[in-house]
Amino acid sequence: MPFAQIAGIGSYLPERRLTNAELEQMVDTSDEWITTRTGIKERRVAAEGESTSDLAAKAGLAAIADAGLAPADIGMVVLATSSPDLAMPSTACGAIAKMGVACPAFDVMAACTGFVYALQVATDAIAAGRARHVLVVGAEAMTRYIDFTDRATCVLFGDGAGAVVFSAADAPGVRCIRLGADGSGADLLTSGFGAANPPSAEACARGDGYLKMAGKEVYKFAVRVVPEITEQVVADCGMTLDDVRWLVPHQANERITQACAERLGVRDERVVSTIAGMGNTSAATIPLTLDGLYTAGNLAAGDEIVVVGFGAGLTWGAAVIRWTKEAC
Ligand code: COA
Numbered sequence: 001m002p003f004a005q006i007a008g009i010g011s012y013l014p015e016r017r018l019t020n021a022e023l024e025q026m027v028d029t030s031d032e033w034i035t036t037r038t039g040i041k042e043r044r045v046a047a048e049g050e051s052t053s054d055l056a057a058k059a060g061l062a063a064i065a066d067a068g069l070a071p072a073d074i075g076m077v078v079l080a081t082s083s084p085d086l087a088m089p090s091t092a093c094g095a096i097a098k099m100g101v102a103c104p105a106f107d108v109m110a111a112c113t114g115f116v117y118a119l120q121v122a123t124d125a126i127a128a129g130r131a132r133h134v135l136v137v138g139a140e141a142m143t144r145y146i147d148f149t150d151r152a153t154c155v156l157f158g159d160g161a162g163a164v165v166f167s168a169a170d171a172p173g174v175r176c177i178r179l180g181a182d183g184s185g186a187d188l189l190t191s192g193f194g195a196a197n198p199p200s201a202e203a204c205a206r207g208d209g210y211l212k213m214a215g216k217e218v219y220k221f222a223v224r225v226v227p228e229i230t231e232q233v234v235a236d237c238g239m240t241l242d243d244v245r246w247l248v249p250h251q252a253n254e255r256i257t258q259a260c261a262e263r264l265g266v267r268d269e270r271v272v273s274t275i276a277g278m279g280n281t282s283a284a285t286i287p288l289t290l291d292g293l294y295t296a297g298n299l300a301a302g303d304e305i306v307v308v309g310f311g312a313g314l315t316w317g318a319a320v321i322r323w324t325k326e327a328c
Helices: 020-026 031-038 052-066 091-099 111-127 183-188 201-206 215-236 254-264 282-295
Strands: 003-012 016-019 042-045 076-080 105-108 133-141 159-169 174-181 246-249 304-311 315-322
Touching: 003 052, 003 111, 003 174, 003 282, 016 020, 020 031, 031 254, 042 159, 052 091, 052 133, 052 159, 052 282, 076 091, 076 111, 091 105, 091 133, 105 111, 111 133, 111 159, 111 174, 111 282, 111 304, 111 315, 133 282, 159 282, 174 215, 183 215, 215 254, 215 304, 215 315, 246 254, 246 282, 282 304
Parallel strands: 076 105, 076 133, 246 304
Antiparallel strands: 003 159, 016 042, 133 159, 174 315, 304 315
């Protein structure tokens, strides 16, 4: 039975930077509040006309090139997003058209945990022999779903995409995965129009499609679930946290990351933080952060990485991945 290893990785951040100073001019907030409460200094914003599938295609092509492959080699595309181009068709289909890839392609919706869910799908597809090379993308144009008059949410989110090519191999790269969901928390974080929230003229005028969040409840959920699943997935692999080179948590708030690292007893230098420069990029966060580690030359063959996500749904997921590529 083939295993899934990381063969290539890439990312894309839109050029436009939205700083805390600019947000001070838009809503009643301050750089001081945003920095101390969240750790965020700036976030990226997709250009006018640039959609989630555009960001996905740029990151995807970078990952395919890094793997030394051509678009035609990709046998499946799994795209995780909370900010789809449209409700239908899938953002994955938009992305493959832009990449020149022709294969089964679909979206996975698990909010900020989406990349970890998509990782499970890719690993299973490779193990089942359905594809030799699976492209997993996390792509978000979150700012399109944000009300820029709502200071409670508009300071938090940003746009971007990260992508990873997983290829069939004789030894495991993706080693253990844990996923979870609890639908009783579905109302805590919502966004977009759909069958339960149809886009009537009145609903649009009321701003019903914008992202809404019960921040404190989500915060408490995150600091409980992240340490729990991190410990579980590491134990599943027969390891301890001392064996883990890098902890790559979803980046929603620097205080959440710090609290989780503290509970786990993992030293700061092994906990990756990218939130200052990009805010919360939902499903794109984990692959963007992984690519940042790779391009900075901080990943060496044999490194054990734990990625851990949490988000709307509520959903959560963690995976242990052995880095099998050479350093960048
Ligand atoms: N600027 C200034 N003040 C702000 C503000 C902003 N951007 N946003 C909220 N405030 C105010 C609130 O109105 C409140 O004022 P009040 O005390 O007069 O009512 C005060 O700051 C405290 O608000 P509170 O919501 O208690 O702040 P907090 O410390 O909980 O931080 C979050 C808010 C959203 C940063 C925090 O709850 C959080 O990060 N939650 C998790 C979010 C998350 O993970 N989301 C994504 C999941 S993937």
